[in-house]
Amino acid sequence: MEIIVANTAGFCFGVNRAVDSVYKNIQQQPLYTYGPIIHNPQVVEELREKNVIPVHSVDEVNEGTIIIRSHGVAKDVYGAIEEKGLNYIDSTCPYVKRIHKIVDEHSKKGYQVVIVGDRNHPEVQGISGWSNGEAIIIEKPEELEGLNIPKTKPICLVSQTTYREDRFESVLKALKEHHYEVEGFNTICKATSDRQQEAVKISKMVDKMIVIGGRESSNTRKLYEICKNYCKETYHIETIKDLELNKFNSNDKIGITAGASTPARIIKEVITAMNDLENHTNENFEELLNQSFVTLRSGQVVKGTVINVTDSEVSVNLGYKSDGIISKSELSNDSSLNPRDVVKVGDEIEVYIVRVNDSEGIVELSKKRVDAQKGWEIIKKAHEEGTVLTGKVVEAANGGVIAVSNEVRVFIPASLMGSKYTQDLTQFLGKTIEFKVIKIDPKRKRVVGDHKQIYLEETKRKKEEVLNTLQVGQKVKGTVRNITNFGAFIDLGGIDGLVHISQISWNKIQSPEEVLKVGQEVEAIVLDIDKEKEKVSLTLKNEENNPWFKIEEKYPVGAIVKGKVVRMVSFGAFVELEPGVDGLVHISQIANKHVAKPEDELKLGEIIDVKVLDVNKDEKKISLSKKQTEANVSEE
Structure with missing residues (x-):
């Protein structure tokens, strides 16, 4: 008989944390849990014997302490607890807390919240309670047909942490195909996803499959469904008492997995029973579980795989019991970058461990610190060799600009930004510029750059190039x-x-x-x-x-044209035929009578008819007559 035990079987981080919180506070009597602390009747009954009572409403409690289980609760439950003056210990799984935050923020922004999950599951009901009671819960994409969501309202899509990932993805795809504006958050716990994937892998390899976990456990039921698809002889049991050993024989290859609410001792009992059946030795489950996790500490630089990217953060699988999070501010020194433009799902990246908080299930990471360490080597080499670097201007600082080059912040004084001092430094924001490193201070992590050298060299080159052409x-x-x-x-x-x-x-x-x-x-x-x-x-x-170009064709001799009186002189008046072209009406050509002064017959700005008498293009002179136009009129 060969036995394969899933490394991901048993308590997940959130459940383990919630159960631990009960045992750590068991002396605070009376002690209650908001609903069963986990979907495992054996553990719940054991705690009941220690006077830890599960309740389903704050109204059931008048004094004492309430422990909120890993599933979390609706926002108004916190208000009800505080209103009654009760103490509470919040053991909500950090992954569930994150969903509450997403739903709360997007509800306030006017999004329609859609939750993919089991509508009767306490975690889903708790999530719904952070959406002002307007959340829509669906279990499969077919249910979208009956929904009446206006296309003008954006959708925030989240998932129950223990739901099937293929269901979430199919709902997200269906929403997009229906042309909804949807922001999808794959909030399925990585541990759940890993557990389900490992269950698929093992169930394909074995003759018989055992799934251990409470009958009411949603994630255990899903494990059973998944395994049943690939291994017809799959058995769902709560404890060793439910296991019919006579259905197994020495030639079987057996797989064992367990839901997130299954204690290690129950899994161990099953493994021991199967070993005893064949006197087969198998590693202790808890050892297998511990071996599957790496150890992390602050200050380490490790490799991880990107598993999710949003506009504000990046999730990274480090092989640890909790996934790491890179906030946008720790991704790059260029705050204008969108995380989706920096990394994508599946990328293997190096990260710096900023902080590990096992009690909260948080691993804070930084990518920019790792990149900056490598960037410093590039900066130092460029300083030594006088090579040119490029950087993006991200800030207009006092007396200069800050450019980011290889995740190192470089200060370039305003006096070294061009051929002359520039006061308006905002014109450089967002631009990528070249510079030379002229000063570095490794202790203070300060770098000073010079763009002026590059600018002058480039200007000189361009001048020569243009002059030669x-x-x-x-x-x-x-x-x-x-x-x-x-x-x-x-x-x-x-x-x-x-x-x-x-x-x-x-x-x-x-x-x-x-x-x-x-x-x-x-x-x-x-x-x-x-x-x-x-x-x-x-x-x-x-x-x-040139207005005098082909002037003879525009104003042929003998033609009568209109013009504006623009200037008076003693010997006549100048008339503008068009901008740049003036003609002279001699005083003798103003009227069919003696004219003492041009002002006696004409006014500045007056539009008059004149006859072209002569055109001299070379000297730019045109002789005009007003009286001959009058003579022509009288003749007619």
């Missing part, structure tokens, strides 16, 4: 970087070109700002290049935008 007469595109009273500087992508005010427009302007603004994209023509002085002269004036 520019040619006089070439059309170039650029952005207005700065405006002065004498012109504007255009960024050509490595060097600035100057457009003198006289080269900005064909029209006469008093200030460059009449035409240009900082940040505006323009097309210019190269007028001159001085490579030694690294100067480029530009013009925005070209034939296409």
